[in-house]
Amino acid sequence: MEILRLEKVSLQLEGRQILNDLSLSVKEGTIHSILGANAAGKSSLAYCLMGSPEYFPQKGKIYFLSQDITHMLIYERAKLGLTLAWQEPARFEGLTVKDYIAVGMPDKDERKIEEALYKVLLEPKNYLARPIDRTLSGGERKRIELAAVLAMKPKLAILDEPDSGIDILALDYIVEVIRELKAAGTTVLLITHREEVAEIADKTSLICSGFIVKEGSPEEVGKYFREKCIPCPTRLYPAEEEKITGG
Amino acid sequence: MQDYEYMLAAYEEAGGKPSIFKDSKIAHLVVHKNKVIGHHLVPGLILHPEETVSGVNINLTIEKGVRIENPVHLCFGVLPKEGIQEINIKARIEDGAGVKLLAHCVFPNAVKVRHQMMAEIEVGDNAFYEYNEVHYHGETGGIEVVPKAQVSVGQDSFFSTNFSLLKGRVGLFDLDYEVHVQKGSSLSMVAKIYGYGEDRIRIKEAGWLEGERARGVIKSRIAVRDRAISEIINELTAAAAEARGHVDCLEIIQGEAQAKAIPIVNVTHELARVTHEAAIGRVDKKQIQTLMARGLREEEAIDLVVKGMLK
Numbered sequence: 001m002e003i004l005r006l007e008k009v010s011l012q013l014e015g016r017q018i019l020n021d022l023s024l025s026v027k028e029g030t031i032h033s034i035l036g037a038n039a040a041g042k043s044s045l046a047y048c049l050m051g052s053p054e055y056f057p058q059k060g061k062i063y064f065l066s067q068d069i070t071h072m073l074i075y076e077r078a079k080l081g082l083t084l085a086w087q088e089p090a091r092f093e094g095l096t097v098k099d100y101i102a103v104g105m106p107d108k109d110e111r112k113i114e115e116a117l118y119k120v121l122l123e124p125k126n127y128l129a130r131p132i133d134r135t136l137s138g139g140e141r142k143r144i145e146l147a148a149v150l151a152m153k154p155k156l157a158i159l160d161e162p163d164s165g166i167d168i169l170a171l172d173y174i175v176e177v178i179r180e181l182k183a184a185g186t187t188v189l190l191i192t193h194r195e196e197v198a199e200i201a202d203k204t205s206l207i208c209s210g211f212i213v214k215e216g217s218p219e220e221v222g223k224y225f226r227e228k229c230i231p232c233p234t235r236l237y238p239a240e241e242e243k244i245t246g247g
Numbered sequence: 248m249q250d251y252e253y254m255l256a257a258y259e260e261a262g263g264k265p266s267i268f269k270d271s272k273i274a275h276l277v278v279h280k281n282k283v284i285g286h287h288l289v290p291g292l293i294l295h296p297e298e299t300v301s302g303v304n305i306n307l308t309i310e311k312g313v314r315i316e317n318p319v320h321l322c323f324g325v326l327p328k329e330g331i332q333e334i335n336i337k338a339r340i341e342d343g344a345g346v347k348l349l350a351h352c353v354f355p356n357a358v359k360v361r362h363q364m365m366a367e368i369e370v371g372d373n374a375f376y377e378y379n380e381v382h383y384h385g386e387t388g389g390i391e392v393v394p395k396a397q398v399s400v401g402q403d404s405f406f407s408t409n410f411s412l413l414k415g416r417v418g419l420f421d422l423d424y425e426v427h428v429q430k431g432s433s434l435s436m437v438a439k440i441y442g443y444g445e446d447r448i449r450i451k452e453a454g455w456l457e458g459e460r461a462r463g464v465i466k467s468r469i470a471v472r473d474r475a476i477s478e479i480i481n482e483l484t485a486a487a488a489e490a491r492g493h494v495d496c497l498e499i500i501q502g503e504a505q506a507k508a509i510p511i512v513n514v515t516h517e518l519a520r521v522t523h524e525a526a527i528g529r530v531d532k533k534q535i536q537t538l539m540a541r542g543l544r545e546e547e548a549i550d551l552v553v554k555g556m557l558k
Contacts, residue, residue, distance in 0.1 A: 050540055074539035075548075084540045090533045093468075093497070094555030103551070104541030131555075152541060 002066075003028040003156055003187045004049070009060030011048055011210070018044045019057065020210035026156070026189055031182050033190040033201035033218065035225055041210040042191045043087055046160045049189070050084040051077045064156065078104070081155030085162060087191075089145040091133050097144055098128040104152035116147035119180060121173050138165045146177055150184075157181055158189045163197045175200050195222045250326065251277065251284045257353035258322050261383030261414065267320055275320040278303050280330055285322075291315060292346070302333030302363075311341040311371075318379075319346055324353035325360045328389070334364045342371035342401070350380040357418070358389035365395050372401040382412040388444050390418035398426040400434065402458065407435040413557055417446035417475070424451070430458030430487070439468045439557045442475035442504075453482040456490035456519070463492040470553045471504035482511035485519035494523035499530055499553055 004026040011019040018041050026032045036042045047055040049062065051074040062070045069077055083104065092100065101116060102108040114124040120143035130136065132144065142165055149157045162174055178200060181188050190201055198204050204221040206214040206229070214224045254277055255265040267273045268285060274292050277285030281303060283296045291313030295306040309315060325332050340346060354360050370376045384390050392412075400406045406426060417440060428434045436452045448471070454463040465481040483492040498506040510523040530552045538548035 050536075052536055073545075074536055075542055075544050078540050078542040086533075086537060086540075090531065090537045092534060092552060092555050094558035095551065099551075099555075103538055103543060148541065 001028045002026065003064065004189070005063040006049075007061040007063070009048065009057045009062060011044060011055060011057045013044070013054070018210050019048060021060070022207075022210060022212055024205060024212060026187060027203070028187050029182070029185070030202040031178060031188040031190055031200060033192060033198035033204045034207055035192060035195065035198040035204050035221060036207035037193060037229055040207045042193070042207055043160055044210075045207065046084055046087075046158050046189075046191055049158055050074055050082065078154075082158070083149055083152055083154040083156075084158045085145045085149045085160060087160040087164060088138070089141040091136070091141070093131060093133050095132050096128065097130050097132060100132050100144065101148045101151050104148060104154075112151055113147075116151040117144075119150055119177055120144070120147045121170065122147065139167060139170070142166055143170075146174070150177065150181065153184060154186055156187045156189065158191065160191045161193070162190070163192060163194055171197075195225055198222060250279045250282070253326050254279050254284065254322060254324055254353065257324055257326065257355045257383065258351050260355060261351045261353050261381055263320070263322065263351045263381075270317075273317045273320060274315070275322070276305070277322045278324070278332075278334070280325050280332055289315060289317075291344070292319065299333070301331045302335070304335045305337070307336065307338040309340045309344040309346045309374075312343040313341075314345040314375075315347070318349045321348060321350040322353065323350065323362070324355075325362065326356060328356050328358035328360070330360050332360075332362045334362075336364065336366040336368070338366065338368045338376070340368075340370045340374045340376045343373045344371065345375035347377040348379065350378065352380065352382045352392070354390050355383060355385040355415075356387075357385055358387050360389065361391040361393070363393045363395075366397070368396060368398040368406075370398070370400040370404050370406050373403050374401065375405040376400075377405070377407045377409075379409045380411070382410075382414075384412070384415035384418060386416055388416035388418045388446060390416070392418065392420045392422075394422050394424075396424045396426075398424065400426065400428045400432045402429045403431040404429075405433045407437075409437045411439045411557070413439065413441045416444055417442040417448055419447045421449045422451065425453045425455075427455045427457055428461045428463060431460045432458065433461070434463040435466075436464070437466045437468075440470075440477070441553070441557055442469070442471045442477060443473045444475060445473070446471070446475040448475070448477040448479075450478075451480040451482070454484070454492065456483070456485040456492055457487060458490070459487045460489045461485070461487060462490070465492075465494050467496040467498070467508075468556050469496075469498040469506065470501075470557060471498070471506055472501035474503050476505045478507045478509070480509045480511065481523075482513070483521050483523075484513040484515065485521045486515045488516055488518040490516065490519040492521040494521070494525075496523075496525040497556065498527040499556065500527065501529065501549065
């Protein structure tokens with residue numbers, strides 16, 4: 001069953017075309033990776049799906065569980081079971097890790113908050129009472145962001161580059177967390193520019209200049225990415241015949 | 248007797264625990280308008296409250312070498328809708344002594360009330376003085392609070408104030424503290440205030456790091472909404488070798504509120520250093536969107552961010 005569908009979504013920001021007739025279908029219960037080079041439109045796609053007002057599409061439709069959410073506000077989408085783990089998570093003076101993770105949890109159960117922290121390799125007793133401010137490193141914030149998504153148990157989690165800023169030793173655990181999300185019934189839309197991370201997906205879509213240029217198995221798309229995208233001199237303009245604009 | 252009970256009820260409303268007034272190990276002073284209605288001392292603490300026409304003069308001494316074990320609780324307030332309370336404090340913390348004061352100032356029914364405090368505080372060498380003050384003002388905004396303090400801190404000592412006004416309307420608030428710090432001593436002044444309606448907030452805190460290795464931090468966290476106005480002047484001067492200071496002001500505005508921050512950093516010794524940061528604006532958009540992505544409405548997200556900042 002399809003959990004998310006985008007139909008010919010176009011987004012312009014300050015006169016620049018960011019997403020271009022982009023269509024995408026994500027199956028429920030899968031990990032679907034969006035692979036692309038820098039500036040391909042990956043994060044813009046994430047904000048557009050989450051409903052950031054600046055990223056409302058000018059054209060096209062977004063459906064979540066068959067419901068048209070194109071014009072819904074962020075919190076309305078979140079209430080339906082959609083959430084986003086930000087590439088660069090915000091900091092909050094005075095708000096503790098415990099408070100922050102609890103925001104998305106209906107029951108605010110502290111044991112579940114601790115479990116989520118354990119899963120991202122953070123010792124709860126060292127973190128629960130810490131404020132989410134600049135005393136935490138970027139890597140710690142990313143893990144806390146993942147813990148918040150785990151604890152929320154959404155139907156669809158968009159993970160925007162969860163691997164960036166994470167040390168290589170922790171990468172395997174991040175991959176484990178993503179698999180755990182799937183095992184717990186959350187569909188994952190995994191946004192990354194690293195082929196080896198995209199590989200854990202059931203399906204991969206390759207994005208370039210706001211277009212989906214290739215879809216298929218991670219191996220198939222990864223090979224295409226290696227052979228065509230990495231050597232590409234612009235990395236920004238797919239050839240006309242490579243654009244997938246159906247929907 | 249009735250005033251005492253009402254004061255304790257207001258004290259509890261402001262976040263205090265009335266049971267401490269029955270604890271013989273904990274010193275306290277309760278002042279309603281110009282009447283001392285409760286008073287208890289512990290060894291090493293000398294406290295002489297003297298009632299005047301419009302308030303109370305207080306002489307407080309912590310004897311040399313005495314470190315008061317439990318915080319001393321102070322409760323000042325005016326219960327009627329109208330009234331004046333002028334508190335004049337002369338505090339002397341002798342060498343090697345130390346005290347923590349926890350003051351609750353309660354004006355729950357204020358329609359036309361003025362609370363003025365003039366303090367002269369002298370902290371000796373190897374001593375500490377920590378003053379935490381919490382206000383509770385009710386919802387009418389008919390209150391003026393005007394605290395002024397002149398403080399001198401000796402060598403290798405610590406002085407701190409922590410002021411918060413987060414419950415009820417601010418009314419008019421005009422704070423003016425000046426603290427002079429000697430060799431090896433530290434100063435910390437923190438103010439957290441939430442203003443709304445027609446509230447007016449003015450804070451002027453000045454720290455003078457006059458001795459070698461003196462340290463100072465002045466921090467303000469202010470949130471204003473509706474038509475409230477705030478002006479924060481944080482001034483830190485470093486005038487000796489290895490003196491270090493930091494000024495940090497963060498103000499969040501909503502609606503038609505206005506906020507002004509004036510950080511003044513002044514360094515008069517080549518081996519001293521003072522840094523500052525100030526930010527005024529709406530709640531950060533990314534913070535709001537992050538919390539909304541967890542299911543909060545926009546107004547709930549703003550409220551959580553503001554409460555966090557003022558915590």
